[in-house]
Amino acid sequence: MAKFDMVFEGGGAKGSVFVGALEVLQQNGHTHRRLIGTSAGAITVALVAAGYKPQEMLAAVNERLPNGKPRFSSFMDPPVASDFSDEQRDNSETMEALAHVDIPLVPERLERRVDRRLLDHLLEGRAYCHLFSLVECGGFFAGNNFLKWLIEKLGAKGIAADVTFPGFFAQTGTDLSLVASDTSDVEMLVLNHRTAPDLPIAWAVRMSMSIPFVWREVVWRAEWGLYRDRKKTGNIIVDGGVLSNFPIRLIDVQPAADPEIASLMGNTDADAAKNLGLLIDETLAVAGDANTIKTPLLLEHARTVQRLGRLVDTMMGAQDNDEIRAHESEICRLPAKGYGTTEFDMSQERLDALVEAGRNAMRVHLT
Numbered sequence: 001m002a003k004f005d006m007v008f009e010g011g012g013a014k015g016s017v018f019v020g021a022l023e024v025l026q027q028n029g030h031t032h033r034r035l036i037g038t039s040a041g042a043i044t045v046a047l048v049a050a051g052y053k054p055q056e057m058l059a060a061v062n063e064r065l066p067n068g069k070p071r072f073s074s075f076m077d078p079p080v081a082s083d084f085s086d087e088q089r090d091n092s093e094t095m096e097a098l099a100h101v102d103i104p105l106v107p108e109r110l111e112r113r114v115d116r117r118l119l120d121h122l123l124e125g126r127a128y129c130h131l132f133s134l135v136e137c138g139g140f141f142a143g144n145n146f147l148k149w150l151i152e153k154l155g156a157k158g159i160a161a162d163v164t165f166p167g168f169f170a171q172t173g174t175d176l177s178l179v180a181s182d183t184s185d186v187e188m189l190v191l192n193h194r195t196a197p198d199l200p201i202a203w204a205v206r207m208s209m210s211i212p213f214v215w216r217e218v219v220w221r222a223e224w225g226l227y228r229d230r231k232k233t234g235n236i237i238v239d240g241g242v243l244s245n246f247p248i249r250l251i252d253v254q255p256a257a258d259p260e261i262a263s264l265m266g267n268t269d270a271d272a273a274k275n276l277g278l279l280i281d282e283t284l285a286v287a288g289d290a291n292t293i294k295t296p297l298l299l300e301h302a303r304t305v306q307r308l309g310r311l312v313d314t315m316m317g318a319q320d321n322d323e324i325r326a327h328e329s330e331i332c333r334l335p336a337k338g339y340g341t342t343e344f345d346m347s348q349e350r351l352d353a354l355v356e357a358g359r360n361a362m363r364v365h366l367t
Helices: 012-027 040-050 054-061 071-075 086-090 093-098 108-122 126-137 144-156 165-172 201-208 259-265 302-317 321-326 348-366
Strands: 003-008 031-038 139-141 175-182 187-191 213-215 236-239 274-281 331-335
Touching: 003 040, 012 040, 012 054, 012 274, 012 331, 012 348, 031 040, 040 054, 040 144, 040 165, 040 175, 040 201, 054 348, 071 144, 086 093, 086 108, 093 108, 093 126, 126 139, 144 201, 165 175, 165 201, 175 201, 187 201, 201 236, 331 348
Parallel strands: 003 031, 003 274, 031 175, 139 213, 274 331
Antiparallel strands: 175 187, 175 236
16 A cells, blocks of 8 residues: 555546546555646546545546436536626627727717627627637636536535635645646646635636636636735636646655745655656557447537647647656556547446546556
């Protein structure tokens, strides 16, 4: 039996493979100390830190909606008009474009009001809400359903919806770090009880999983306080994988050797636990996948989602290669070939094959 500092890579829907790996890890009596995650990895480590066992996580992965679809498919929730504030509407690209259109028979002093009414009317349609969200908020989908789901899961373990990192640390005793990307300051954020003491855990996870162009960006609120004693209010925060999808260096470097690591991760002795990285490997085939059927996307947004999915897969796949090579022996590679980052509506057969691939990969790694 061993205790590990663990790093979980991002990968969207492919993150279900973590559940199988964690199940085998637990069966062999291994435990965790520090947990670090990006995107899907951030979701996983937040649940693990909250006290979820692999069997409970598997039950969550297998949840179904009343219509029989995976509950995870609801994470691709369309935005609605009420998601957009008056300020967002008034300062939008649509209003700027309409300002250059002369409306016959409408006095110039009234054109702005007419333009706004036209925009409000357009936002009553789902298609334009998607477009408006993509242009103005950086994402095709709202992400509200995911946040509700996460708050529900944390609540089931007695963790309040608004709990911040220090409160979470005090309640769970787990040193949890979530990675996000600040596109305003062009900075990788390592969010934990040392760096972001006023930030709620739920919103930190929502930041980390905010895949660009897929889900709406998160705007840092004033009540979330400072990051490393610096203001972030109004900054745009997106998926951590944009800057580092697999930051295993955070658990490998001794704080005394690197003041930056000490500032982010505290004075924890890096050698007092083993390192374990869980890496989603899109080059490794999933056994049994050939016998599954990939669920077709809805026609209303299939081309857009497929294009975004390919872009995200490409963007996330090239990060941290030097660190990965340096820590190869400490990394468990989890198969995910042929699975999409945004494939949240995968069939039960495909999901089962992916989870089983995680189990098999961890068995091989431990031996």
